[in-house]
Amino acid sequence: MFLFQTKDFKILFATSEFILKEIDNLITKNNYSASQVVTLNLLIYFQTKVDKTAYSALKNAKLVICDSFGVALVCSVFSFRFLRHQPGIELIDKLCKERKYKIYLLGSTQKVVEEAKNNLVLKYNANIVGSHHGYIFSSEELLKEVLYDIEKKSPDILLVGLPTELQESWIWRNLNKLKCKVVIGVGGSFDVISGKLKRAPKVFRILGLEWFFRLVQQPWRFLRIIKLPLALALLFFDCLSSKLKKYGKYK
Numbered sequence: 001m002f003l004f005q006t007k008d009f010k011i012l013f014a015t016s017e018f019i020l021k022e023i024d025n026l027i028t029k030n031n032y033s034a035s036q037v038v039t040l041n042l043l044i045y046f047q048t049k050v051d052k053t054a055y056s057a058l059k060n061a062k063l064v065i066c067d068s069f070g071v072a073l074v075c076s077v078f079s080f081r082f083l084r085h086q087p088g089i090e091l092i093d094k095l096c097k098e099r100k101y102k103i104y105l106l107g108s109t110q111k112v113v114e115e116a117k118n119n120l121v122l123k124y125n126a127n128i129v130g131s132h133h134g135y136i137f138s139s140e141e142l143l144k145e146v147l148y149d150i151e152k153k154s155p156d157i158l159l160v161g162l163p164t165e166l167q168e169s170w171i172w173r174n175l176n177k178l179k180c181k182v183v184i185g186v187g188g189s190f191d192v193i194s195g196k197l198k199r200a201p202k203v204f205r206i207l208g209l210e211w212f213f214r215l216v217q218q219p220w221r222f223l224r225i226i227k228l229p230l231a232l233a234l235l236f237f238d239c240l241s242s243k244l245k246k247y248g249k250y251k
Contacts, residue, residue: 002083004066004075007238008048009058011040011066011075013083016094019065026062027101027156027181034158034175036061036168037184039088041068043164043224044185046231051165057172065091067187069208070232078239087210089189089199092159096126103127104153104180106146107134107161108190115194129153134162151179158183161190164224188214 001014012019026035038044038061048055058064065086066072072085095101103126105113110133120126130153136146150158158180160171167185175183191197200213211228215221 002079002081004079004083005242006075006235007242008055009040009064011064011071013066013072013075014086016086016091019063019086019091020094020098022063023095023157023182024099034178034180034183035063036171036175037063037065037182038168039065039067039086039091039185039187040071041164041187042070042228042231042235044168045071045235046227047164047168049234051169053169053172057168060172069205069210070228071235073208074232074235074239077236078243087205088184088186089192091184092120092186092189092193093124095157096120096124100127101156102129102154103157103159104129104150104155105131105159105161105190106136106150107159107186108188108194109133109135112190112194112196113161115196116190119193119195129155134160137166147174147177147179155180156182159186159189160184161186161188 001018004011004013023037036057038058048058066075066083067088068085072083076083096103105117105128107113113131113133117128117131121128130149132146132149136142158178160167160183162170164187167187171183171185192199197214197217200210204210204213211225215225
């Protein structure tokens with residue numbers, strides 16, 4: 001386990017077993033309000049620079065887990081050690097396989113989220129107590145309906161798969177209304193779990209090219225992908241600034 005301090009956030013680098021134990025602790029100890037867990041990638045990091053609510057979400061999250069090769073690369077450079085990222089989709093698999101928590105899926109289209117639910121139940125006998133599509137911003141009534149359904153199903157863990165521009169901010173704004181113990185943002189994981197998209201082959205994952213494989217399947221993501229170099233630069237200079245500040249303080 002290693003905690004890396006960026007300019008504003010602490011990022012956890014750990015095995016899936018350690019992360020699961022941390023989630024166990026959050027579920028056991030947190031009886032009053034939901035705990036937010038962020039699976040951090042470069043696009044989410046970029047979002048914290050343009051969205052104050054996303055920044056607050058990361059600043060106050062109970063856990064910030066590295067979900068990105070790019071984030072792991074920059075943190076490795078500044079920590080002088082080899083750090084591995086923990087993909088959110090693998091964390092979902094581990095949760096469903098090794099724990100029997102009540103889980104609710106929120107995000108994507110109704111067809112995709114239902115297929116993701118069915119596949120998790122079929123593969124791991126997961127305890128999926130409910131699901132709902134992520135198009136919940138069209139009316140206040142629909143949002144109330146979703147919040148009521150989550151409250152009624154009372155899950156231990158709520159997995160939220162919304163677009164990067166919305167996900168962490170929405171979770172943070174509604175954290176006190178979400179009647180569950182842990183909320184984890186999982187991005188586009190439901191698309192892969194449902195079978196709508198293929199996950200990148202292992203060689204792409206090792207080389208940090210999962211984003212490219214996703215882009216081939218969804219060319220419209222180009223407008224998001226072009227933010228990656230800027231996000232990488234922002235993280236790099238934030239880490240550099242943090243290191244220089246620390247050096248100046250203690251020299």
